[in-house]
Amino acid sequence: MASHGIRDRVAIVGMGCTPFREHWDCSLDDLLIDAHCLALDSAGMVKDDVDAYWYGTSQSSASGISLATPLRLDNRPVTRVENYCATGSEALRQACYAVASGAYDVAVAIGGEKVKDGGYQGLNALPIPTDGTNRTLTAAAMFSLMLPAYAERYSVDEDRLRYVVAKIAEKNHFNGARNELAQFRREISAEAICEMAAMAGRLSVFDCAGVADGAAAAIVVSAERATDYTDAPLYVKALSLVAGDGSGLVDPAFDFTTLPECAAAATDAYAQAGITDPRTELAMAEVHDCFTPTELVLMEDLSFSERGEGWSDVLDGRFALDGDLPVNTDGGLKSFGHPVGASGLRMHYEAWLQLRGEAPAERSVTTLDTRSRALVHNLGGYPGEMVSFVGIWGTEKD
């Protein structure tokens, strides 16, 4: 399989992100307009400077028209992008390739989701006609399958493992408490989370991503022109996407302790970026913590931890704000919230702030002395049938 990457060929020169909240007072259009304006301001651009758009939304609207209309774009191409919860990163990936191809000079990737107009609790799937044999299980329950499997395989006591994943939520809430844009901004202890009622397997509501409305946007130009817009562009090092074949749900060999699509996307991304030891070469990472067990397993799939040791690395605080490799420094999906189409771009927004030294002091990483790269991981789907994005970005050209 050929996956050459476009390392150092394009760069992000502006980004914007709305607060993620239950925005009863904002429509999807409002959020998209706000994110767009914030990104343009960040790059010192006006709307007319943008040549093309990739608009990511999972279920909130359809067709590029649903972006072009509220933004009143002047005969611009707009592609609506969807790839489950990896939609936001997918939009960015497409925008990058478009600029790298030379077809456009300035592309915007913008993602948004309005989940709070439906009236139901949680994130619910679009009703596509089926033969009735499909699963109806919640995402929380599907991801909760990983806990007994991981405990069984690595002989970790189930209660201890439950505490480990609660520590992940504790970390992300600690970080989110230091982030004005996050949906949940209060610290909560792992012990308190362990006391909560289990809603899906061993998972409580606080092991699950927040359900919020929001939008985020990035502006991409060629690397050569990046410094026209900002002193500190974020150069692309790697973009990879793996769409799984669903074999995990068919093949007894899959044991639910790993997310193979994520591991494969990471391998491709590390090859594109020339990274051989992520633990020492990444300043930070934003990963898709839709549920706490997801982040645990991702530490191993992204090679931040050895197989079977992710749980002890979590307990050691390796991925905390002041740890060796800070993960989800903005609070993650857990505390920032998860407007599906926006999340991948929101992750990039944190990388943008941190690598440029613009993150608020109370959550700035201290790894920038020796490292200049960030990893963004964004997945969609379920264990066994998943799509995974991994992007790597850096402030230095190689």
Next chain:
Amino acid sequence: MSTIRGILAYGVHVPYRRLDRAEIATVMGASDGRGHRSVASFDEDTTTMGVEAARRALACLSDGAPTAGALWFSTVAPAYLDKTNATVMHAALRLDASVPALDFGGAQRSAVGALRAALSGSDRTLVVASDVRIGLPTGPEDVGGGDAAAAVLTGSSDDGPLLAEYLGGATATAEFTDRWRTPGSDHSRTWEDRFGEHAYLPLVRQAWADALAATGLTAADITLAVATGLHGRATKKAAAGLGVAVADDRSATIGNAGAAQPALLLADVLDSAEAGAVVALVVLADGCEVLLFRATDALATGRPTRSVAAQVEDRADVAYTRYLAWRGLLEVQPPNRPQPNRPSSSAALRRTDWKHGFVGATDRTTGIIHLPPSRVGIAGGEVDDMDPTPMADATGTIATFTVDRLVYSQSPPVVFAVVDFDGGGRMPIELTDVDPADVAIGDRVEMTFRRLFTADELHNYFWKARPARG
């Protein structure tokens, strides 16, 4: 008629759940109740229970024996009106398109009448009777009813070894409104008890005498009688007057399972009958039906592996209030989640082998079993190079599992497991007939046909896994 006809196979499904009658008394403050009644799970209906009974009956047949040539289904509580229910069963049993599937519906007598017609006919007819007995809380069906299904494959001695010969019988008919219910009503009404005795007993005497005369038997020739029917007191009195030993009517452990009861009790007797035993089936239902059978030598080795008695013992209680919620007699607040969409009829037809038959596909190159079946296999191989692989009778092991307390369900929470089947194949699937606290990795499961939900009045049938009962 020179060929001997009778029963080639039979099977019964007694659902897993029980209602302790004493609990009705506790909850409702009514007079004391004793024993248990069987309760169909929230995901069972007369069709799904009929499928389970029919599967057990057909499993009695030896490999290569001819299967059913016709399928007749009778219930008082059909899942559909206007549309045939037997066709759902036909699909689940993977019968050939040339096998007719018909409903004989509406009244309890239809079931035993269908059995008589099949025994007197010329085909290998699988007669399935099934019922879910509901009534007003504390009423006679609520307390005394039972849910169950029974299937009997009738045929001639040319079709294979008969487990019981049909010797003949008789019928008596009269029109009287002792018990009645109009469509859409949630319970049956009855006239005063004494009237029923008055109406039934002469009919029983007539049918009994005619049956003995038709078969040349006397009461002394009859080993055991099964007596059941719509009118409890009349049935007891009639039974006492036969001058024959009467079998346990399972009222203390199952209840009266309506349309299924005659075949269920007949099966119960055949489960332990000696070769040569003559069994009388006496049914009081808008008249009287008497059918006489003789158990054969083949019964000892041909009876189903899961007897009525074994299924009666395999049980767990359900709370009365939850039972009422399951039957729709108590409407409970659903979670604030979207209700499921109706299944697509065109997609369901396209995928009927999978949806109704649980037929997967095995890749001819890799040997990997694919559930659901797919045209393109995992791990290589050609496109469209798979063999259909029936998996309904497979057993498997739980690889991992969870309990979902968020998802919409008629009876939360949902227990869900990843099942790895013996011999290959994996299916993430809902578990049923199990309590969430009792599930563990490594547990053994088997497949069962269930109704997942109903949307837009369309029933969504598919399969679930349940703990293997052996």
